[in-house]
Amino acid sequence: MDNLKIYSQSDINNLIIYRDGETKLGEKVEIYSHLKENTSSIAAISLEGLAASKSRFVLLGIPEDIGVRANLGIAGASTTWRSSLIAFLNIQSNRFLTGDEVLILGHFEIEEPEDSSINGLRSKVAQMDDLVYPVIEKIVASGKIPIVIGGGHNNAYPIIKGTSIAKKEAIDVLNIDAHADLRGLEGRHSGNGFTYALAENYLDHYFMYGLHQSYNNEAILNQIEINPKLKAVFFDDILKGKDDQDLLSEINAAAGLEIDLDCVQNVLSSAETPSGFAVNDIRKLILTNEKKFSYLHISEGATRLLDGRVSKLTSKLIAYLVSDFVKTQR
Template sequence: MDSFKIYSQSDIDSLINTRNGEEKLGQHIQIYSHCEEDSTQTISLACLQQSTAQYVLLGIPEDIGVRANLGNAGAKTAWKSALKAFLNTQSNSFLKGDEVLVLGHFEIEEPADISIQGLRNKTNEIDALVYPVIQKIAQVGKIPIVIGGGHNNAAPIISGVSIALNKPLNVVNIDAHADLRDTKEGRHSGNGFSYAMQHGHLNQYRVFGLQENYVHQSLPAYIAASKNIAVIYFEDLLTSKKAIEETWEDFVKDLPEPSGLEIDLDSIENVLSSAITSSGFALNDIRKILLSNHKKYSYLHICEGATELADGRKDLTTGKTIAYLVSDFIKALRPHISQKL
């Protein structure tokens, strides 16, 4: 049965590599502690509220939505690698670790029916599993940081935060794809934002780095006809004289709150994913965007990465890439002790 696994201290300790003279984030992070008599694997708003952590880290290790979109399986492999890399990051004055509560991960069973329709039906079930957990996190004023998993999970994340705040979100997505496919196709990783719009949980939607080679014929007209959708094409960034981070700042500065931030790892060149690309953002481009951020996003979702794909391709650095992005996102809203260069 699909469920959510809440992590214990032993779950965290098993992933930390200790070394004399060093302290790791994993030695300081918070875990969910039951504050009520009920010790079952359920999440209480009151217990969440008691944590002083501002950020709640959790994983959705599944690739069912990707496969439902005819993509390569493997996105389910990123979570554990990313968590281990994050927990083994040095704890210091730049990032201590106690700012973060590591909640756990969703455990999602393989469906008996693995046809395309069966996978799309299962993706619907994943939506129903994910959004209530996200809703609880946002309801107590904390910021979910979600590691996927496929981009299908954008829909339940947006829904969970929107329901908690009782208003639609405005979302910016760093992605080579728009993921605005027709909802009539059934749920998959290519139409999460279409579903969020259809359900009234997504207001403004912006895509940064959309690649012309991945745009189907009718999409530009659809975007042009919508007052709530805006894109910047990757090809325009390549030919612009402005730095990417400057263009980014102009693109999001008027994005109203509450807002969410999506990072699809297939937008970063040579990061292992279902749609791995040789032409995309450099990792340091995205790190600059995150480290210079001054907006208070209501959630961060990093998705589509993999350490191993079903076809046998492997890259163990994906976890460290995700750990960089998570730590940069958190550090941007903290005072820096170093002088500006």
């Protein structure tokens, strides 16, 4: 059955590459099993257990690509979580980032649906939504900031939902992405998480940064044009020097930060692109930002795609983004 695997200390220890004279983040991070007994499932996660943690951030993974396939994409996003966690745990613990700021919770274990048709995959995504959002709700309600590594961008919806319920208000979201993911209410998939969040009043204002003009359909462009809750900055305009520097100032408190790795040039994903942000553009945006976010969600990256493409760099990129986020948000 689908569930949340909550990590023990031995789970973490097995991922650390030890070296004499050095301390890795994995040797300093907090583990939920230290805070509460019988941590074998979602039912074991409690507000009290999370609140007992001294860490400000809670890291968890959603290693699945069902939502990507439900959107007719190439499988592979399920490969990212474990290698990204290993990369993060083996960063040096030092004066810039010690590791005790982060609680490692675990990852969702998602079974493949028996029905592999598009409708079957979309039905499964809706089931995953109901699995994910209560955990996010508990993390946010406990005063922590979830950092979620996907997985498909379909998971934006349950993350927004859980955060909104915990905050008792609709939230704003900044999505750094080549695609608006505003496809229709046609059954859940990676291309309509924000559509559902808007329709169900969990998402208030939706800010999109870096959209590609050639990869958003006319219906989506019309939505952005007529809906005052939607604002987009196109990557094509950024290239022409027409960047909107005031975008972040318009975002309200309690906003979420979404980073879809298909907006980064030559990063392996279902929609890998030769034209996009450089890695350091995204790092600079995080490191120079003064706004506080309610969560970070990194989605769509892959270390191996079903078509055979492989990259060992995706996991290290994610480790950089997570560590940058923690440094600026603590």
